Amino acid sequence: MRPIEIAENVFWVGAVDWNLRDFHGYQTEKGSTYNAFLIKGEKTVLIDTVKADFADRFLQNLSTIIEPSKIDYIVANHAEMDHSGSLPKVIAAVKPEKLFCTTKGQQTLEAHLNCEGWPFAPVKEGDLLELGGKTIEFIGSPMLHWPESMVSHIREDNILISNDIFGQHWATAERFDDEVDRGELHFQAAKYYANIFLPMSAGMRKFLTKLEKKGITPAMLATDHGLIWRKDVAGIMEKYRDWSEQKTNAKAVIVYDTMWGSTATMANAIADGIRGDGGVSVSVHDLRYNHRSDIITEILDAKAVVIGSPVLNKNILPKMADLLTYMKGLAPSGKIGAAFGSYGWQDTIVKRLNEMMTEMKIDVIDDGVSVNYVPKPDDLARCIALGVKIREAILQH
Ligand code: FEO
Numbered sequence: 394m395r396p397i398e399i400a401e402n403v404f405w406v407g408a409v410d411w412n413l414r415d416f417h418g419y420q421t422e423k424g425s426t427y428n429a430f431l432i433k434g435e436k437t438v439l440i441d442t443v444k445a446d447f448a449d450r451f452l453q454n455l456s457t458i459i460e461p462s463k464i465d466y467i468v469a470n471h472a473e474m475d476h477s478g479s480l481p482k483v484i485a486a487v488k489p490e491k492l493f494c495t496t497k498g499q500q501t502l503e504a505h506l507n508c509e510g511w512p513f514a515p516v517k518e519g520d521l522l523e524l525g526g527k528t529i530e531f532i533g534s535p536m537l538h539w540p541e542s543m544v545s546h547i548r549e550d551n552i553l554i555s556n557d558i559f560g561q562h563w564a565t566a567e568r569f570d571d572e573v574d575r576g577e578l579h580f581q582a583a584k585y586y587a588n589i590f591l592p593m594s595a596g597m598r599k600f601l602t603k604l605e606k607k608g609i610t611p612a613m614l615a616t617d618h619g620l621i622w623r624k625d626v627a628g629i630m631e632k633y634r635d636w637s638e639q640k641t642n643a644k645a646v647i648v649y650d651t652m653w654g655s656t657a658t659m660a661n662a663i664a665d666g667i668r669g670d671g672g673v674s675v676s677v678h679d680l681r682y683n684h685r686s687d688i689i690t691e692i693l694d695a696k697a698v699v700i701g702s703p704v705l706n707k708n709i710l711p712k713m714a715d716l717l718t719y720m721k722g723l724a725p726s727g728k729i730g731a732a733f734g735s736y737g738w739q740d741t742i743v744k745r746l747n748e749m750m751t752e753m754k755i756d757v758i759d760d761g762v763s764v765n766y767v768p769k770p771d772d773l774a775r776c777i778a779l780g781v782k783i784r785e786a787i788l789q790h
Pocket residue numbers: 471473474475476538539557617618
């Protein structure tokens with residue numbers, strides 16, 4: 394996509410990746426964008442670049458607004474390759490006077506790329522880059538999303554170039570939040586937080602607090618992925634505060650895999666118990682048809698996680714093992730949980746699921762329900778009773 398001016402002498406110069414479908418295990422069904430920004434003062438700076446595959450197109454697009462060799466500086470807010478992979482080609486074309494990044498940023502870039510001769514100029518918290526007419530403050534954002542990360546605040550425009558923070562994996566021709574469907578935008582922002590930032594929530598809280606202490610209330614959040622926030626800045630920042638505090642709603646997520654349908658039948662009976670006469674939201678997810686990254690998105694603001702699997706060769710089914718491995722890494726906190734499943738000749742799996750949830754610091758509120766082969770009416774009554782117990786626990790929180 395061609396560059397656009399997002400504020401006076403501030404340009405979006407990124408790339409749209411319409412075809413991205415997987416981001417290290419996160420299903421990106423709507424693609425993504427790699428946003429980079431050109432800021433013109435008396436001096437000119439390029440902030441971030443794009444994935445290596447897009448380097449040539451990126452330089453062509455950049456050339457429509459400036460001859461790359463006329464760019465004075467480059468800033469690398471983040472060394473991950475979706476933002477830095479094209480740096481070798483870009484640096485060769487730009488020949489910048491200085492390449493600004495954190496000290497860890499330099500080390501991380503050197504670990505990934507041949508940086509011989511690059512004009513590194515490490516910066517630290519609060520350093521200013523004076524362009525003449527534009528002033529950029531560098532603000533550390535460690536672990537958001539890598540240890541070396543920082544963000545860049547354009548003081549005159551009050552635009553926060555926020556690196557991965559506030560991003561969404563969503564490829565669009567539009568560039569601003571008010572140009573797209575709000576529901577889809579917020580879903581994609583939540584999915585991004587759940588799958589990228591959830592384990593970094595403590596760092597996110599510190600970062601948001603740091604912005605407050607600095608008195609920065611951005612007019613625009615120019616994220617490196619997806620739509621730029623200019624209308625609902627306060628709304629997404631509030632959501633980030635809630636997600637980073639892992640606030641939950643009266644909501645339960647039931648996730649299961651099933652072999653011959655027994656565990657599926659149990660899942661639906663438990664859902665009936667949770668639903669009761671309303672007031673608690675419940676959704677049911679069969680792992681054969683739902684991707685782990687969408688399930689984590691559902692779990693983000695849920696109070697209860699209820700998981701079910703039958704026994705396969707003394708263990709849980711592979712898709713459940715996949716989900717639990719992924720979920721353990723993302724480390725959701727403040728959840729309650731329960732387990733269920735059917736078995737043939739070894740009644741072991743619910744106990745194992747309980748252990749796995751306990752390892753994840755999920756508060757397991759019941760021993761769970763296991764059923765031999767196919768649930769009978771009394772088994773379904775036990776499932777409904779488990780649902781009622783989960784419901785009551787949710788309402789007490
Ligand atoms: Fe979009 Fe952490 O890279």
